[in-house]
Amino acid sequence: MAREIDPKDTTRAMAYALWMKAPNPMVTFFKTLDVTNLAKVSRKRKLKFNMLLDYCIGKAAANIKEFYILPVGDKLMEYDTIAVNTIVMNKENQVSSCDILFSDDLKTFHREYMKYTKQVAKTCQDRDLSEDSMVIGTSAIVDTEIDGVVGMNSGIFHNPFLFWGKYRKKWFRYELPVSFQFHHTQMDGAHAGRFLENLQNEIRRLK
Template sequence: MVKEIQPKDSTREAAYKLWMKAPNPMVTFFKTLDVTNLIKLSNKSHMKFNMLLVYCIGKAAVNVKEFYILPVGDKLMQYDTIAVNTIVKNKAGEISSCDILYVEDLDVFNEQYLKYTNQVAENCQDRDLSNDSMVIGTSAILDTEIDGAVGMNSGIFNNPFIIWGRYKKKWFRYYLTLSFQFHHTQMDGAHAGRFLENLQKDIKSLRIKAANKDQTVRDKGDTKWNI
């Protein structure tokens, strides 16, 4: 559910006045994460690394209340739920966008991820949940290692956005550098920093209840098009 709220009735009133009309209200942070645990879990459980990372992004975001408010046009909108977007290579060889609603149960989230990324890949149609959920955009640039990326300020989409490339191995650890872009009306640097700290903690603490649980459930929607 989404509803319009008045800036004066929110904690973002001052930020709204300062940044809604700014020429470039977007801020970008860069952070290198230790993703060793996700690599190990992915290898052990055969769950996709990208799915595990997207899940952790949602898990980190739901504990920062500013994620539930988003400037849309000249309005301030409040959401009840958060979704994470992933980009999928479709069967036409192009890319499609797929929004996945965040749910705390990893098994359920994994099933949703496989089902809907496969669906989007096969029908080449985007899955958009932005009318109901605050969507965090993501883009995985798997062709190269990158040190960071700065998104554009379109003036249309103000959603937070995360970009990453290939992870890097150093000794026995794996690291991933990502960029996190957000609208300053939505959150301040401290909130963004808290989210990134949450993300690192959630990546390190993530556990899978049964690494060898029913493989057929995971493979049901798993095609070569899935990330």
């Protein structure tokens, strides 16, 4: 469920005043993650690497209250739930968008992920949960290694977004550079940094 809130009643009042009408309010952080454990769990449990990463993204964001608000148009909206978006190659060899409601239970998240990504691939119809959930966007360019991505400011979509490419083998470990783009009204750099640290910790804790 989404509802409009008064910025003056939130900790984002100053950020709203400063950044809502800024020419480019989007900020991008870059971080290299150690995804060795993620790759091991993926192989051991025969689960998709990107599904596991999406799960860790949702888990890393779930306890940061700034992820439950989002500037939409000129309004500040508050949400009860978080969803993670993934890009799906559909049957026409084009890309479609699929939102997966985050669940703290990996089995539930995996079941929903597999169900709806297959549905979107088959129907070529996007699955959009943005009316009810704050959606974290993701985009994986898995055919090549990339150092980072700077997203655009569309002026329409203000959702936080993560980009990554193919993970890299470094000695006996795997590394993955990621880019995290966010709207400065939604969060400050300290919140973004905490999210990225949470993400690394969730990847290491995954079993």
